Amino acid sequence: MGEVSTQNNGDEEIDYLELDQMIEKEFDGNKENLIMILQAIQRRYNYLPKATLLYVSEKLDLPYSKIYEVSTFYSTFSLEPRGKNIVSICLGTACHVRGGERVKEQIEKTLDIKDGETTPDKRYTLESVRCIGCCSLGPVIKINEDMHGRIKPDQIETVLNQYE
Amino acid sequence: MIIQSVKDLEKIKEEYRLKLNLPETIKVNIGMASCGIAAGAKDSFETAKLAFLDDKNIDICQTGCIGYCEVEPLVEILSKGRPRMMFKHVTKDKIVDIITAYTNNDFSDKKILKLILGQVKDPRSLLEDDMDNPQEKIDPLEGIPFLEETPFFKGQVKIALRNCGYVDPDSIEEYFGKQGYQAFLTALKETKPQEIITTVKESGLRGRGGGGFPAGIKWATCARHEGERSIICNADEGDPGAYMDRSILEGDPHSVIEGMLIAGLAIGSSLGFMYVRNEYPLAVKRLVNAIKQATAYGLLGENIAGSDFSFKIKISTGAGAFVCGESTALMASLEGKVGRPKAKYVHTVEKGFRDQPTNLNNVETYANVPAILLKGAPWYAGFGTDNSKGTKAFSLVGKVKNTGLLEVPMGIPLRDIVFNMGQGVPGKKKFKAVQTGGPSGGCIPESLMDTPVDYQQLASVGSIMGSGGMIVMDENTCMVDVARYFLDFLKEESCGQCNPCREGIKQSLDILTGICEGNGKQGDIELLEELGSMIQKFSLCGLGTSAPNPVLTTIKYFREEYESHIIDKKCRAGVCRNLFIYEIDETACTGCGLCAKKCPQDAITGTKKEPHILEQDKCIKCGICYDACKFDAIVIK
Numbered sequence: 001m002g003e004v005s006t007q008n009n010g011d012e013e014i015d016y017l018e019l020d021q022m023i024e025k026e027f028d029g030n031k032e033n034l035i036m037i038l039q040a041i042q043r044r045y046n047y048l049p050k051a052t053l054l055y056v057s058e059k060l061d062l063p064y065s066k067i068y069e070v071s072t073f074y075s076t077f078s079l080e081p082r083g084k085n086i087v088s089i090c091l092g093t094a095c096h097v098r099g100g101e102r103v104k105e106q107i108e109k110t111l112d113i114k115d116g117e118t119t120p121d122k123r124y125t126l127e128s129v130r131c132i133g134c135c136s137l138g139p140v141i142k143i144n145e146d147m148h149g150r151i152k153p154d155q156i157e158t159v160l161n162q163y164e
Numbered sequence: 165m166i167i168q169s170v171k172d173l174e175k176i177k178e179e180y181r182l183k184l185n186l187p188e189t190i191k192v193n194i195g196m197a198s199c200g201i202a203a204g205a206k207d208s209f210e211t212a213k214l215a216f217l218d219d220k221n222i223d224i225c226q227t228g229c230i231g232y233c234e235v236e237p238l239v240e241i242l243s244k245g246r247p248r249m250m251f252k253h254v255t256k257d258k259i260v261d262i263i264t265a266y267t268n269n270d271f272s273d274k275k276i277l278k279l280i281l282g283q284v285k286d287p288r289s290l291l292e293d294d295m296d297n298p299q300e301k302i303d304p305l306e307g308i309p310f311l312e313e314t315p316f317f318k319g320q321v322k323i324a325l326r327n328c329g330y331v332d333p334d335s336i337e338e339y340f341g342k343q344g345y346q347a348f349l350t351a352l353k354e355t356k357p358q359e360i361i362t363t364v365k366e367s368g369l370r371g372r373g374g375g376g377f378p379a380g381i382k383w384a385t386c387a388r389h390e391g392e393r394s395i396i397c398n399a400d401e402g403d404p405g406a407y408m409d410r411s412i413l414e415g416d417p418h419s420v421i422e423g424m425l426i427a428g429l430a431i432g433s434s435l436g437f438m439y440v441r442n443e444y445p446l447a448v449k450r451l452v453n454a455i456k457q458a459t460a461y462g463l464l465g466e467n468i469a470g471s472d473f474s475f476k477i478k479i480s481t482g483a484g485a486f487v488c489g490e491s492t493a494l495m496a497s498l499e500g501k502v503g504r505p506k507a508k509y510v511h512t513v514e515k516g517f518r519d520q521p522t523n524l525n526n527v528e529t530y531a532n533v534p535a536i537l538l539k540g541a542p543w544y545a546g547f548g549t550d551n552s553k554g555t556k557a558f559s560l561v562g563k564v565k566n567t568g569l570l571e572v573p574m575g576i577p578l579r580d581i582v583f584n585m586g587q588g589v590p591g592k593k594k595f596k597a598v599q600t601g602g603p604s605g606g607c608i609p610e611s612l613m614d615t616p617v618d619y620q621q622l623a624s625v626g627s628i629m630g631s632g633g634m635i636v637m638d639e640n641t642c643m644v645d646v647a648r649y650f651l652d653f654l655k656e657e658s659c660g661q662c663n664p665c666r667e668g669i670k671q672s673l674d675i676l677t678g679i680c681e682g683n684g685k686q687g688d689i690e691l692l693e694e695l696g697s698m699i700q701k702f703s704l705c706g707l708g709t710s711a712p713n714p715v716l717t718t719i720k721y722f723r724e725e726y727e728s729h730i731i732d733k734k735c736r737a738g739v740c741r742n743l744f745i746y747e748i749d750e751t752a753c754t755g756c757g758l759c760a761k762k763c764p765q766d767a768i769t770g771t772k773k774e775p776h777i778l779e780q781d782k783c784i785k786c787g788i789c790y791d792a793c794k795f796d797a798i799v800i801k
Contacts (some may be wrong), residue, residue, distance in 0.1 A: 034500035035483050039442070066501075072485030073502040075656075076442050086626035092404030093599065093635045094561035096649050102787060107466060108641035128652060130486065132443055134199045135561035136233030154762060154788060 012049045012081075019052060023059050031060050045121040047078040057091055083125035085163040087111075088142040092131030095138035099153075103139045104128065106153035110160060124160070166462035168469050170349050173340060175778040180341025184331065185287060185298040186244040189223040192263055193240040194254075195329055196230035197414040198446050199453045205237035207256040215260045222263060228415020230329025231569040232316050235281065241266045247305050248284040248298075271305070282311035284413065289326035291343045291538055316566045316585050321547060322407075323555045324372075324531040328415035333450045336457035339418040345463055347537035350426045352471055355537075361387065362532065366541035368553030371488070373398055373526030374604065374630045376552075376619045376704070379533075384524060386431050386513040389521035393433035395424050396517060396524040398494055399440040399447070402486040403602025406558040406633030407687035409527035411569050413440070413447035416531070417454035420500070421477065423530025425463070426537060428475045431523050436477035439494050442484055451479055486603075486657035490705050491516070491524045493659065504659045505705035526631070528557055548574030551619040555561075557632050562599075565590045572617070582636055592796075593638040597721070601630025603650045603657075604710030606717030607643060624798035626717040628710065642739035643722040644729050648676040650714040658707065665708030668699035672715060682742040684730035689719055738800035741785045745801050750775040752797035759789035759798060 027033035034056070041052050043050055048071055057064040071077045089104045108114055111124050118125040134140050137149025141159070148159055166678045167173055183191075194200075194209045200635025209226060216222040230238055235252035239262065242248040246269075246626050251262050258279060265276045283305055286297045304310070311317055322328075331338040339345070351360055386393060397420060401409040412420060424436045440448050455477055466474045487493045493503035494518040515524025521587045532554065534546045545553045552574040560579065561567045565587035572581060582588065582598055589595045597607040606627035608615065615621050619629050637646065651673040660666045672695050675688050696712030719726060728734045735743035748759075748768075754777040760768040760776055767783045770776030778789070778798075790798045 030500075032498065033480075033501040035497065036481060039481060039483060069502055070500070071577075073659075074485050076484035093602075093633070093649070094405045094567075095191050096404075097562045097637055097646070098788070106786075114779060129443060129484075130402070130657075131404035131406075132198075133401070133410040134202050135405050135407060135559060136199055136236070137202055138561070140202070147198075149202050152788075152791070153786060156763075 012045055012051075014049060014051050014055075016055065018044075019055060020059070023056065029059065032063060034062070034067070034070055035062065035074065038067075038077060042077060047081050050079070080118070081122070083122045085124050085144055087124050087126050087160070088129045088132070089126065090130075090132045090134070090138065090140040090142070091128045092135060092138070094135035095131075095140055098138045100139040102153050103141065103151055103156065104155045105159070107141070110156055124163070166469075167345075167349070168462075169353070170346060171348060174348060176337055176340045177343070177346075180337050181295065184338060184341050187223065187242060188244055189221050190241060190243045190263070190267055191223045191225060193227045193242075193329075195228040195229050195236060195238040196227050197411055197442075198557050199233050200229060200238065200797045201446075202465060203233075203236035204255045206252055208237050208239070210408075211256040211258045212263060216263065222267070225248075226332055226334070227330060228328045228333050229411045229569060230280070230672070231325065231411070232566070233568040234566050238281070240284070240329075242284075242287075245302065247302055248287060249305075249308075250281040250284065251279045253279055254282045254641070266624040271308075279306055282309045282314050284312040285312050287330065288340070289330070289342060289420070290321070290323060291326060291535055301375065315587055316568060316570070319572060319576065319580060319585065320570050321555050321573050321590050322571045323535050323544070323547075324412060324528045324557050325569070326413075326420060326535065328411055330700050331416060333415055333417055334453055336418055336454065336461065339416070343538060344418055344534075345422055347534040348422050350464070351426055351429055351537055352469060352473060355431045357387065357432060359654065360426060360537065363537060363541045364430070367536045367544040368541075368548070369529065369532055369536060369544065370552065370619065371525055372528035372532070372556065374403075374601070374628065374741075376629055377385055379529055381523060382513060383427060383431055385511070386521050386523040389514045392435065392518070393431055393519040393521045393523070394437060394517045395431065396494070396498070396522060397424055397436070397438045397487065397530055398491070398524055398526040398579055399438055399444070400482050400489045400494060401441055401444075401527070401631060402489040403604075403631050403633045405559065405561050405599075405604060405635045406631045407559050408632045410444050410447055410568060412527050412531050412557075414450055417447075418458065419453050419531040419534060420527050421454055421458055421464070423533035424477065425468075425475055426533050427475045427523060427525070429473055429528065433454055433523070434474045434476065436475055438477060439488070439498055440479060440481050442482045446542045448479060448481060455479070485659075486653070487659045487705075487707055490707055492705070494524070495522065502659075504661050505707070526633070549616065549618045551620055552629075556617060556629070558617075558634045559632060560586050560634050560636070562587050562635040563593065563638040563641065573643070574665065575616045575618055577614045577616050578608065581634065582613065586636065589636065589638045593640060595636070596639055597637045597639065597643065598639055599627075599635040599646070599714070600633065601628035601713070603654050604628055604706065604713055605630045605633075606713045607637070607646065607721060608717070609721040609771045612721075616693060620633065626713065626720060628713070639741070640737050642680075642735050642737035643718040643725045644679055644735070645737075645739045647715045647718045648673065648680050651676060651711070654707065654711045662702075662704040662708065664699050664702040665704065665711060668695055668703075668708075671695055672699070672712070676715070679726065680731050680735075680740040680743075682729075682733050682740070684726075686730065686790045688730060689723070689726050736800065738787070738790070739754045744785075745780060746778060746783060746785065746787075746790060747799050748776055749797045749799050752795050754795055754797070756794075758792050761786050762792045
């Protein structure tokens with residue numbers, strides 16, 4: 001994660017009206033709902049643009065430092081724009097003992113990025129997750145919403161190519 | 165319709181009991197929990213829906229997970245007066261043939277025969293003994309085993325998982341058909357809160373999330389403290405390798421809602437919260453729907469069933485922090501803050517969420533409660549051992565033949581679970597250990613496999629019951645690497661507030677990484693033990709105090725593996741790359757050429773039908789050849 005000052009804002013156009021409605025209507029402008037508000041923003045923009053965080057800070061009357069603290073503490077939030085396809089590699093124990101690490105290395109090699117990074121063409125972002133709960137199918141990778149179970153390193157390239 | 169009494173419930177119950185057990189149509193139940201869907205259940209569902217669109221005699225339905233994940237997608241087919249059958253591996257290319265075979269009552273095709281898992285002897289849950297067994301009078305099919313007698317299901321006792329796989333999780337009516345909400349409504353009308361608490365106390369139910377604190381005592385203490393009390397359900401199932409709670413939420417969400425309602429009634433609270441992991445989107449979807457349905461029937465909301473009891477449930481989702489499974493961290497997260505645990509000088513039952521009295525239990529604990537109220541404390545306490553009553557759900561995963569979710573009475577030996585239900589390690593590999601309790605647990609070796617599953621007994625061998633993950637490891641699992649793996653996990657997940665946990669884990673991890681990379685030194689093992697005991701003693705919360713367990717148990721039971729890493733610089737399991745090489749065993753190699761074809765480095769060469777050669781300089785130890793060889797000719801040296 002970058003420092004506040006270097007946080008990438010992408011070329012995102014922020015729809016403040018929509019943001020306003022979401023915070024007010026869906027989440028009652030309630031501070032307790034901060035995490036879910038951030039999740040909704042991430043669903044909308046695929047990451048957390050800085051401008052939205054500043055806006056949330058103002059709307060909820062919470063210092064920006066608090067918003068920043070929450071958005072960096074929890075691992076699902078990204079302050080950088082992410083790729084079109086999110087490749088999640090499960091590193092839960094069951095996947096680990098069945099060779100998850102080797103699958104991860106193969107993805108890193110194929111895409112030439114490390115865990116947490118995005119390919120230069122913004123096609124893929126690689127994220128490791130700790131257990132998706134599909135342990136019987138391990139090793140498992142999840143691309144966007146699709147689960148691929150019992151995956152072997154030599155199948156990686158074919159699977160990745162299915163995602164434009 | 166608003167339900168006002170148990171009598172209102174009875175009418176719907178009878179109707180759906182018939183639909184669930186003696187359908188006039190051919191009812192096809194497809195297991196559609198996350199793991200089933202990942203294995204292709206959704207495709208099968210859609211294919212069947214489309215194929216039998218115009219056939220009013222065939223009813224395609226969804227259910228949750230019946231637990232036998234290894235052979236998913238699982239499909240059950242039943243019809244009034246006919247054997248009730250379970251099929252395995254029912255992918256989209258097979259579903260139509262299977263339904264047709266059932267419709268024609270013709271299983272002579274070998275391809276179909278292979279997919280039959282068994283026929284159901286008795287589909288009743290333990291709560292339905294007032295009902296006749298709908299399968300009793302039906303002649304069983306010859307040569308096809310009873311499902312309940314197949315290894316995976318034999319010996320299981322399902323209480324928390326009683327409805328999973330048998331009802332449509334999106335239908336509250338089907339839950340009514342399985343005695344749903346009867347315990348709650350009876351308690352609401354007839355039982356004093358104090359009596360509910362006494363029943364839960366006497367049942368001996370202990371928290372199923374890991375700590376094992378007696379639920380009844382927690383409820384009683386919370387009820388004693390004045391304030392705006394909250395009921396929280398911990399569905400932040402963070403232990404890697406554990407998915408019992410996901411299956412309950414995806415397969416039978418109403419059982420958890422009913423358990424929370426009963427807790428609210430007993431403790432005197434109208435505020436319910438569910439904190440669900442972000443990684444479980446389907447569980448959230450089904451919960452949202454379940455809450456909507458329960459509200460529509462007046463089972464959630466204001467003045468439930470005309471009483472002065474009100475109860476609402478709000479769902480919050482986590483955002484990927486393992487430490488939020490710890491109760492105080494979870495409550496902080498529910499308040500919209502970072503999930504940092506607090507020292508428990510004052511217990512959360514007195515001052516927890518919003519600084520008010522709070523009762524927190526996990527999913528499986530709540531799912532047990534309606535069953536306990538319906539059948540009574542002595543019934544529940546009749547299962548299990550002296551200090552661990554009832555049953556426990558486990559997810560049996562890793563290097564085991566039958567992976568899946570099972571529920572067994574407390575006190576049965578680990579061996580029964582791993583070797584009878586799980587059928588041991590696949591292939592010719594040797595069993596090495598079973599890991600219980602997630603990152604806070606330990607690795608239990610073969611010699612201790614007769615240990616019964618019981619809170620005290622598992623603690624006595626250095627592990628914990630935990631939430632129920634059970635990961636089987638074989639000879640190709642390196643125990644030093646497993647310890648390193650867990651510490652790497654915990655280093656990421658430590659919230660960083662207290663030094664012993666933050667620094668202790670980091671230092672231990674550095675030592676373990678060194679050992680795995682071949683830089684281990686004499687004295688490393690002793691240093692790890694010393695660090696471990698320090699972290700255990702001085703950390704603030706449960707994450708830290710239990711963090712050294714995986715390291716300490718692997719040292720205790722697999723010390724020679726550590727020594728061979730440090731002294732001989734060898735990893736016999738073939739995991740730590742600097743510490744082994746692959747070689748081709750010339751006597752075993754048939755020269756089939758498969759390894760050479762698959763090797764991404766072109767490191768293997770040779771002529772057909774002659775033993776091949778592996779060039780060590782080119783080998784990156786990716787293991788593809790090792791996995792591919794059918795003759796065990798690639799060996800770890």
